Amino acid sequence: MMPYARRCMLCVLVVLSSGFAQMIGPQDVLTQLFVEPLREAQFSSAFLDAVPVSQLETILSQIEDELGAFEQVEGEANPYTLVFTDGTARAQISLSDGIITGLFFDQLEPLNVDLAGTLKNLSDLPGEVAVIINKYQDDEVDVLAQVNADTPLAVGSAFKLLILDVLQEQILRGEHTWDEVVSLQDNWRSLPSGMLQDWPVGTAVTLETLATLMISISDNTA
Numbered sequence: 001m002m003p004y005a006r007r008c009m010l011c012v013l014v015v016l017s018s019g020f021a022q023m024i025g026p027q028d029v030l031t032q033l034f035v036e037p038l039r040e041a042q043f044s045s046a047f048l049d050a051v052p053v054s055q056l057e058t059i060l061s062q063i064e065d066e067l068g069a070f071e072q073v074e075g076e077a078n079p080y081t082l083v084f085t086d087g088t089a090r091a092q093i094s095l096s097d098g099i100i101t102g103l104f105f106d107q108l109e110p111l112n113v114d115l116a117g118t119l120k121n122l123s124d125l126p127g128e129v130a131v132i133i134n135k136y137q138d139d140e141v142d143v144l145a146q147v148n149a150d151t152p153l154a155v156g157s158a159f160k161l162l163i164l165d166v167l168q169e170q171i172l173r174g175e176h177t178w179d180e181v182v183s184l185q186d187n188w189r190s191l192p193s194g195m196l197q198d199w200p201v202g203t204a205v206t207l208e209t210l211a212t213l214m215i216s217i218s219d220n221t222a
């Protein structure tokens with residue numbers, strides 16, 4: 001056998017011996033979610049407590065129903081771009097030894113948007129529906145479309161504004177300060193969006209940092 005061939009075989013053996021989980025990167029894991037059947041072994045127990053496999057299957061199916069068949073993952077780090085035949089979506093993923101501990105999808109963007117058809121589909125949904133689509137350009141706002149735009153509805157992350165308001169009141173009363181330092185605790189970790197769930201336990205952060213991350217990127221752990 002030629003020396004080059006022997007070296008190639010040795011390289012393969014070294015890679016295999018390092019463990020399959022270590023060979024799988026975030027892009028590969030995201031790809032597997034859409035091209036292979038889901039398995040509970042792919043996820044941490046904490047993740048499954050929050051999002052069972054059956055619920056995640058429904059979410060993935062809804063994404064493909066809206067954006068078409070999965071094609072590929074683009075990007076080198078969070079957030080990744082998922083490319084489908086009829087659009088794209090953004091994904092953030094957290095892994096521990098190849099096991100999914102956090103997963104978040106947002107910014108589903110169809111390639112060809114039929115605005116009138118989209119508004120009709122939204123209006124036909126059960127329950128209360130309110131939509132307003134604005135275009136911002138040169139400090140001017142143009143309303144492109146709206147459905148029941150004056151109807152107040154709850155928004156998932158809006159409660160973070162209440163948290164910020166309470167913190168502000170406590171700071172004004174002298175109970176806390178913006179530069180007060182706390183240590184990140186393991187039981188504070190939440191699923192993304194955000195970044196703090198990936199920071200080491202015990203990391204020192206100020207209340208100002210927590211408040212900023214909570215509002216600027218909707219960090220759930222913050």
